[in-house]
Amino acid sequence: MTKFTKTGLWAAGLCAAMAATSAQAVELRAWNIHVEDYPNSIALESFAAEVADKTGGEVTIKLFHNGVLGSQPDAIEQVRLGALDIGQFNLGPMGTSIPETNVVSLPFIFPGIPEMYELMDGDVGDAISAGMEKKGIKALAWYDSGARSFYNSVRPINSPADVEGLKLRVMNNQLFVGMVEALDGNATPMAFGEVYQSIKTGVVDGAENNPPSYESVSHYEVAQYYSLTEHLIIPECVCVSTRAWEALTPEQQEIMQTAARNSAQEQRELWQAREASAMKAVEAGGVTINKIADKGPFQERMSAVYDGFLEANPDLTELVNLIRGN
Numbered sequence: 128m129t130k131f132t133k134t135g136l137w138a139a140g141l142c143a144a145m146a147a148t149s150a151q152a153v154e155l156r157a158w159n160i161h162v163e164d165y166p167n168s169i170a171l172e173s174f175a176a177e178v179a180d181k182t183g184g185e186v187t188i189k190l191f192h193n194g195v196l197g198s199q200p201d202a203i204e205q206v207r208l209g210a211l212d213i214g215q216f217n218l219g220p221m222g223t224s225i226p227e228t229n230v231v232s233l234p235f236i237f238p239g240i241p242e243m244y245e246l247m248d249g250d251v252g253d254a255i256s257a258g259m260e261k262k263g264i265k266a267l268a269w270y271d272s273g274a275r276s277f278y279n280s281v282r283p284i285n286s287p288a289d290v291e292g293l294k295l296r297v298m299n300n301q302l303f304v305g306m307v308e309a310l311d312g313n314a315t316p317m318a319f320g321e322v323y324q325s326i327k328t329g330v331v332d333g334a335e336n337n338p339p340s341y342e343s344v345s346h347y348e349v350a351q352y353y354s355l356t357e358h359l360i361i362p363e364c365v366c367v368s369t370r371a372w373e374a375l376t377p378e379q380q381e382i383m384q385t386a387a388r389n390s391a392q393e394q395r396e397l398w399q400a401r402e403a404s405a406m407k408a409v410e411a412g413g414v415t416i417n418k419i420a421d422k423g424p425f426q427e428r429m430s431a432v433y434d435g436f437l438e439a440n441p442d443l444t445e446l447v448n449l450i451r452g453n
């Protein structure tokens with residue numbers, strides 16, 4: 128047998144082996160930072176169940192809750208590289224590697240949650256996912272993450288002056304550092320899983336988050352002033368590594384896409400209920416909650432973040448304007 132024919136036979140054998148593998152079951156690993164009873168986790172369970180069911184078990188998703196697969200910034204990189212298949216990510220920490228996602232990390236960019244839904248389910252969401260796809264991550268659907276507000280163990284925040292000197296944890300993104308510094312606070316980027324202990328031991332005075340996260344990981348126990356600044360509305364995604372995505376058949380992709388959208392529908396409903404119950408739970412847990420009568424002074428001070436951002440990213444001006452409706 129000539130060398131050429133041998134190679135040909137070997138190649139044919141390899142093709143047959145590959146065809147056999149593609150019909151085999153694929154198990155995708157999914158990263159999730161939240162506790163099992165969190166709206167996002169429940170919706171992810173539905174997503175996984177639908178995918179397994181509709182693909183007849185050919186594609187299954189193994190969910191890892193509670194951030195056991197590592198911190199969010201690391202997990203984002205792993206999904207980008209294809210080392211992890213799926214992630215339920217907040218777009219905040221994605222900004223360091225995907226500039227388009229940063230537009231939703233600008234303070235007070237969305238006037239409210241209904242506007243966020245509308246824009247993310249339309250042109251703005253499409254523009255952001257196009258940026259993500261170039262960097263190896265495909266957004267299948269958008270989850271709600273409400274509005275983030277400051278909490279701390281020292282005093283209620285009613286005006287920017289109350290933030291002066293407070294040490295506040297932020298998610299990993301320089302925009303959030305700038306945002307706290309614009310109020311003369313000290314910002315510390317830190318992994319979510321380290322925040323409780325850091326507040327408890329006084330490494331930081333507080334942080335900022337939505338009510339369900341403030342409650343679900345007990346930050347309210349150690350930072351009992353919750354001030355409703357609602358300065359960030361950052362949507363989240365069910366994201367898949369483009370590497371894992373491209374290995375699926377078109378039918379499997381279709382099933383996964385639909386299942387992710389259905390899960391987002393469920394997540395958004397669960398979210399509303401959990402926000403209300405979290406507020407009640409923290410209040411019952413001794414938290415002093417204060418509304419901000421006038422958010423204007425916070426918006427004015429934080430507008431410094433926009434100046435720096437647009438100067439560094441002039442090509443994103445159009446997207447920012449699209450969200451702000453001007």
Ligand code: BDP
Pocket residue numbers: 160199215216217272298318319335336337340363
């Ligand atoms: C929560 C987000 C989660 C973030 C966390 C944080 O759902 O993805 O990791 O905030 O502050 O609201 O790190």
